[in-house]
Amino acid sequence: MYFGLSDDQIFFQENVSKFLADQASLDVIKLISDGGNDTKKADIQRGLINLGINGLLIPEKYGGLGLDLLFATAVSQSLGSGVAPVSFTGSYVMAPIAINEGGNDGQKSKYLSGIADNAIKFGVAFTEYVGSRENAHISINNDRVSGSALFTLDIEESTHLLVSNQNGKIGIVETNHKGVEVIKLTTIDKTRNFSEILFNDVDIDILEKTISNDVAIKKSIDAGRIILSADSIGASQTLIDKAVEYSKERKQFGRFIGSFQAVKHMCAEMTADLEPCYALLWHAAHAFDSMPDEARLMACQTKSHTSEVAKVIAKKATEVHGGMGFTDLMGIHYWFKRIGLNRQLLGSPELIREEAAKIQGF
Amino acid sequence: MDLSYGPEYKNFKKEIQDFCNDWKGVNFSDGVQISLGQSFDNKGKTITRTEWQSILIERGYFARSIPKEYGGYGGEADIIKSRIIASEFSNAEIPPAMSGQGIDMLVPTLLELGTEDQKKKYIKPTLLGEMIWCQGYSEPNAGSDLASLQTKGELINGSWVINGQKIWTSTAQYSQMMFCLVRTEPEANKHAGISYLLIPMDSIGIEVRPLVDMTLKAGFNEVFFTDVSIPESNIVGNRGEGWAVANATLGHERGSLTNPNATMNRVNSLIEMMKAETVNGQRLIDIPVFKDRLIQIQGKVMAFQSNSLRVLSSKLNSNQDTKIASMIQKLVGTEIRHELEGLAIDIMGEIGTLYEDSPHIRDNGSWQFTYMYYLGLIIGGGTNQIQKNIISERGLGMPREPKAKEV
Numbered sequence: 001m002y003f004g005l006s007d008d009q010i011f012f013q014e015n016v017s018k019f020l021a022d023q024a025s026l027d028v029i030k031l032i033s034d035g036g037n038d039t040k041k042a043d044i045q046r047g048l049i050n051l052g053i054n055g056l057l058i059p060e061k062y063g064g065l066g067l068d069l070l071f072a073t074a075v076s077q078s079l080g081s082g083v084a085p086v087s088f089t090g091s092y093v094m095a096p097i098a099i100n101e102g103g104n105d106g107q108k109s110k111y112l113s114g115i116a117d118n119a120i121k122f123g124v125a126f127t128e129y130v131g132s133r134e135n136a137h138i139s140i141n142n143d144r145v146s147g148s149a150l151f152t153l154d155i156e157e158s159t160h161l162l163v164s165n166q167n168g169k170i171g172i173v174e175t176n177h178k179g180v181e182v183i184k185l186t187t188i189d190k191t192r193n194f195s196e197i198l199f200n201d202v203d204i205d206i207l208e209k210t211i212s213n214d215v216a217i218k219k220s221i222d223a224g225r226i227i228l229s230a231d232s233i234g235a236s237q238t239l240i241d242k243a244v245e246y247s248k249e250r251k252q253f254g255r256f257i258g259s260f261q262a263v264k265h266m267c268a269e270m271t272a273d274l275e276p277c278y279a280l281l282w283h284a285a286h287a288f289d290s291m292p293d294e295a296r297l298m299a300c301q302t303k304s305h306t307s308e309v310a311k312v313i314a315k316k317a318t319e320v321h322g323g324m325g326f327t328d329l330m331g332i333h334y335w336f337k338r339i340g341l342n343r344q345l346l347g348s349p350e351l352i353r354e355e356a357a358k359i360q361g362f
Numbered sequence: 363m364d365l366s367y368g369p370e371y372k373n374f375k376k377e378i379q380d381f382c383n384d385w386k387g388v389n390f391s392d393g394v395q396i397s398l399g400q401s402f403d404n405k406g407k408t409i410t411r412t413e414w415q416s417i418l419i420e421r422g423y424f425a426r427s428i429p430k431e432y433g434g435y436g437g438e439a440d441i442i443k444s445r446i447i448a449s450e451f452s453n454a455e456i457p458p459a460m461s462g463q464g465i466d467m468l469v470p471t472l473l474e475l476g477t478e479d480q481k482k483k484y485i486k487p488t489l490l491g492e493m494i495w496c497q498g499y500s501e502p503n504a505g506s507d508l509a510s511l512q513t514k515g516e517l518i519n520g521s522w523v524i525n526g527q528k529i530w531t532s533t534a535q536y537s538q539m540m541f542c543l544v545r546t547e548p549e550a551n552k553h554a555g556i557s558y559l560l561i562p563m564d565s566i567g568i569e570v571r572p573l574v575d576m577t578l579k580a581g582f583n584e585v586f587f588t589d590v591s592i593p594e595s596n597i598v599g600n601r602g603e604g605w606a607v608a609n610a611t612l613g614h615e616r617g618s619l620t621n622p623n624a625t626m627n628r629v630n631s632l633i634e635m636m637k638a639e640t641v642n643g644q645r646l647i648d649i650p651v652f653k654d655r656l657i658q659i660q661g662k663v664m665a666f667q668s669n670s671l672r673v674l675s676s677k678l679n680s681n682q683d684t685k686i687a688s689m690i691q692k693l694v695g696t697e698i699r700h701e702l703e704g705l706a707i708d709i710m711g712e713i714g715t716l717y718e719d720s721p722h723i724r725d726n727g728s729w730q731f732t733y734m735y736y737l738g739l740i741i742g743g744g745t746n747q748i749q750k751n752i753i754s755e756r757g758l759g760m761p762r763e764p765k766a767k768e769v
Contacts, residue, residue, distance in 0.1 A: 003675035279668035305661035
């Protein structure tokens with residue numbers, strides 16, 4: 001019995017963290033978030049691809065590393081921890097899983113190999129299935145797609161888009177195809193970009209197996225939820241570490257503020273809330289990889305529970321920093337906002353709990 | 363990641379299942395311990411508690427790693443086997459081996475720090491349930507600040523003479539022995555002045571007064587000592603080393619207060635109840651706000667269960683460090699359980715407040731009882747505020763509070 005990340009997974013995770021510490025300091029994150037340095041942003045993405053994050057989940061026969069979702073959580077945790085301004089969840093987790101699960105051999109060979117050798121990058125537009133709003137009406141008929149998809153993930157530098165209708169039928173569209181309009185959204189989290197995509201009667205390559213069932217999209221969303229949870233856990237851990245560190249440096253009333261129980265107990269509570277999330281996350285990823293009966297419920301519970309925990313940590317850790325925590329200067333808000341957005345992506349906690357109830361037949 | 367226990371445990375699991383089948387419905391002629399939220403089917407054989415303990419020891423299902431000469435099974439410790447036993451017993455509703463402060467705290471302490479005579483004299487009857495122990499630590503003026511305790515022990519003519527008072531002493535009314543912290547070195551500073559003594563409860567000068575708790579069911583006691591005299595040899599460790607001896611056992615207590623699998627069983631019982639009960643003609647499980655709160659607590663319990671698997675794994679794999687994951691268990695486990703039991707009461711509404719032998723009561727009032735009982739556990743065993751100090755100071759390395767002036 002071995003519960004937890006393996007040495008290989010920890011090693012890979014540390015490499016990602018080291019790379020980010022080196023290349024994506026808070027100053028760099030600020031510059032990129034202010035829109036001032038797109039070249040640097042592309043460099044960071046390229047550096048991570050050199051480490052192999054694009055091919056993690058792609059089977060070896062398509063040129064990938066053939067690793068499992070647990071491995072990907074290890075990476076995502078590092079990305080969240082460093083509020084990395086890069087694509088991962090959509091392009092390198094949800095897309096390969098959806099294609100591997102829903103595509104025919106030709107589609108798999110073309111697109112998975114494309115992702116693995118970085119010739120293809122996907123944005124993921126599944127909002128219509130997860131939580132359709134404003135009468136988006138993605139309609140897929142006779143290999144043509146029309147409608148709008150809000151909150152498309154990882155659109156930047158994408159060559160292709162995965163889009164689904166409300167039944168979970170998934171198809172692939174080229175991003176620069178005539179009739180695809182990308183409308184940039186501005187969210188609180190400026191470390192990542194999100195867009196609305198308008199499709200005006202565009203050619204679409206339907207993933208063959210998704211015509212008859214929604215297994216592929218469900219798996220893809222489960223994986224996405226687990227990976228977003230890992231991102232929030234990473235961000236939460238950084239916030240706790242920063243709060244503890246600050247409390248050991250900042251003095252008031254002639255004492256380090258970390259010696260006051262009011263502060264200490266906030267840090268202990270954050271820790272006690274977060275620590276079980278790691279175990280839940282790994283358990284859920286393992287269920288996704290090898291315990292299909294439990295996978296869907298665990299994915300829902302992980303996203304919902306982790307989102308609740310992370311929200312409270314985002315608030316408390318900011319409070320421990322006092323007024324400085326509220327400033328742009330200190331930058332705590334990057335983690336606060338990352339957590340705030342992750343919470344809503346692919347379903348807010350209440351919607352996901354409703355789903356968790358349905359899965360159990362309630 | 364590997365959640366399987368490995369093929370070598372397959373046979374063991376089968377063996378335990380067979381054992382459970384043979385003993386299904388076993389019950390005790392000398393009373394059953396309070397078991398929270400569990401009701402055992404008792405239509406099987408009737409034996410005594412002590413007989414049950416010896417059957418379990420003989421087969422290595424209990425006291426597994428305790429040497430034979432002290433009454434144990436004399437085998438290798440095996441965490442996975444313990445876990446299989448616990449879960450199969452629980453599935454089959456077979457009563458587990460007795461637990462209690464003697465078994466959980468005193469026995470490990472004696473094994474580590476006791477003299478050969480003490481091990482021979484005390485461990486076996488304790489394991490068999492013939493010798494029940496209570497813990498004499500807290501005093502009216504020494505709670506969270508335990509080391510300020512004042513019960514006094516003086517060595518007079520080869521005997522310890524003890525005067526003072528202990529409080530929150532569970533099981534004192536039927537214990538044969540108490541392991542007790544006593545101030546024997548009044549000149550030394552507070553931590554260095556304490557000794558760990560073993561006191562027979564039938565000694566002249568001991569008075570036990572019941573202290574009923576808010577559940578009105580379980581109870582503590584106050585124990586008063588007036589010139590109680592015990593042999594000089596009834597000390598574990600040296601004079602003035604009692605604090606260190608006690609700390610060895612506090613760790614054991616904290617680990618034993620919370621069991622995530624039992625908590626998940628309660629979640630499942632709550633789900634059953636929510637499917638069976640209605641209000642205004644609607645099933646409780648179909649009421650969205652109740653359902654949402656249920657799923658929320660289920661998620662918390664799942665996380666807590668996974669956390670305990672992680673802690674278990676670290677005991678089997680030396681490369682894993684789960685210091686913080688272990689340290690939070692008492693705090694998290696007691697808070698979750700209290701919240702869960704309270705949720706059940708909210709969901710039942712007025713019916714949820716029924717107690718004792720009231721008409722219309724559900725599940726013997728166990729939700730209300732456990733809700734209150736766990737408030738006791740939140741406070742006991744090192745209050746959850748003290749737990750937060752431990753997590754922040756020892757886990758996160760935050761600075762200790764500067765010493766305040768004594769008042």
